[in-house]
Amino acid sequence: MALYVMKFGGSSVGDTERMKRVARRIVEKQDEGHQCVVVVSAMGDTTDDLIDQAKLLNEQPPAREMDILMTTGEQISIALLSMAIHNLGREAVSFTGWQAGFRTEPVFGKARITDIQPDRVIHALNEGKIVVVAGFQGMTEDGEITTFGRGGSDTTAVALAAAIKADVCEIYTDVDGVYSTDPRIVKCARKLNEISYDEMLELANLGAAVLHPRAVEYAKHNQVRLVVRSSFNHHEGTVVKEDASMEQGVVVSGIAYDKNVARISILGVADIPGVLAKVFGALAAEKIDVDIIVQSGVQNGEADFSFTVALTDLDKALEVIKNVRSTLPYREVTSEENLVKVSIVGAGMVSHPGVAAQMFDVISKQGVSIKMVSTSEIKVSCVIEAGKLQEVVRALHTVYNLDTAEQVFVGGPQERR
Template structure:
């Protein structure tokens, strides 16, 4: 008899019909004899409806009150799911974050889980009752209702799975697993049966938005096997866990990409240690995320400094740069807001330097020039002109032999 934590996202419980379908699935799993804990998101659209209400009242609603408002979304979906299970003769109880003893810090709107006590959940499981837990919410030590930020229901599920030492944390979503790349770009993309936590971290942060990165990090830290699967189909999905036999891992597991990138370059700034900080501080102080950063010494004592931001932040970042450029005596600011980022990811590349050369060779053969490069242990990213995105993804997918074997 196994213990599974099953998390269903907003689209999976987006209507009463879908709630009924998910109830069927939970009832089947329960009747098979396994123990189940369910974690739910709000019905799709509900959180946005509540946020709109808040913003109609106040331009910048207090985060404490916003937490209290938006957490009602999950409270509604868990109550309805418990009712749908009762109708099927299944014992179930809707459980709020604090009833599930999810203790967080007090950073409203982006609280972190500090501890999950298991008394209440184990008690219910012992009585044969399925706990239907509200995702995304917890309570702080001072008794305040908190939320974990968007997508936080995944984190709730993983934290509960870790605390209960569940056999698997199953994230039901509207895709049937993690793919080698986006099938809308490369129809030959293949669903992976298995992927490591490290690879999933790189893939999810790079735009394969199947799982919240924080929940993957959490699952990795507590070694909770994580499975992504479809709430509509019957496949096995993709299992995310630590690499069990590193001999057989492929060099490259997947190709990720981000559209809508923009780059900014300060040409001819002093080649000094504190220049990067002077350039980036005003950018990050304005809440703009910086992605790739490249620094190149051109002539002695002189350097070019380049970084990328999301295209939406491009104008603001450019405006923020101009006083800095003047102060640093830069020759000029070069900019390009027509870029994208393509990354190859794989734990196998740790021990193999050939990946980078094959990547550049492939792109070169297609006449795609690389504007920027950044690398990590298991990832190589390049910024290229956005018009080449699909071509780059498809040619890399093929070069690293990722398609379904026929």
């Protein structure tokens, strides 16, 4: 007998028929002699609908009230799924995130887990019940409800698997596993049988929607066996593990892209110690993540530098920079939207020189200029204009020998929640 954590995303439980199918899938697992803890997201477009309703009432709704609102979608899912399991003659019990023992830092919308006390989950398992837990949510020590941000249900599942020492954590989605790139853009994308934590973490951080970065971090840190597979069939999925075997002739494992990108340039800043610390310290204090940073040469004692932030954080970031002008004089600030970040990832890149040059050549042949570049041992990222994203991804996929003869069937938009 093994202990499984099974996570189902929004499209997997998108309506009552899909909910019934998921319930049968869970019961099948229990019939094989296994214990089951299930983590679910809100049904279908529920979260987006709630956000739309909130903004009809208040263009800038309070973060605390938004978290209270957002958690209701998952609570609907856990109650309905438990009912569906009961209808199949099995005992199931549903828990909200805080009932399952998730404690978080006091940050609304992007809270991090500080502790998990899964006593109620373990007790229910020992009674032979299937446990259904709401993803994406927890509670602070002061009793405030918080959410983990989009994609947070993956984090709930992996963190819970680590806390209860599950044998495996299965992430069920609408594709058969992790692909070499988004199969909605490249129909001949390659399904990966296995991938390393490091490669998966890079892909997730760079925009691949199949797993949330924090979930992969938890899995790596706690050595959780992670499997990504489809909720619509019983095909073998992709195993995420410490060391994945490299396929012959494949140096790049995957290609990711991120449309949530904006560039900010601060021009005419005094070239003195502490300038970057002041700017990025102020941004960090407002929980704004900065990605690629490029500083130009110094002229007449002044320097220019550019960096990328999430497009959704652009207005907030510009406001922060405006507020530091009194202590950090600069000539002007500009910003640019309509950008994407395209990235290649692969552990094989370490021992194969020229991979980055090949990427730059492919992009240039598409008539696209590269605005910013960032590299690590296993990835290269380029910020480019958004207009030719699909052509660039397809060309890179081909040049790195990732195309397959088979075409992928995608059940719906890849899930993040």
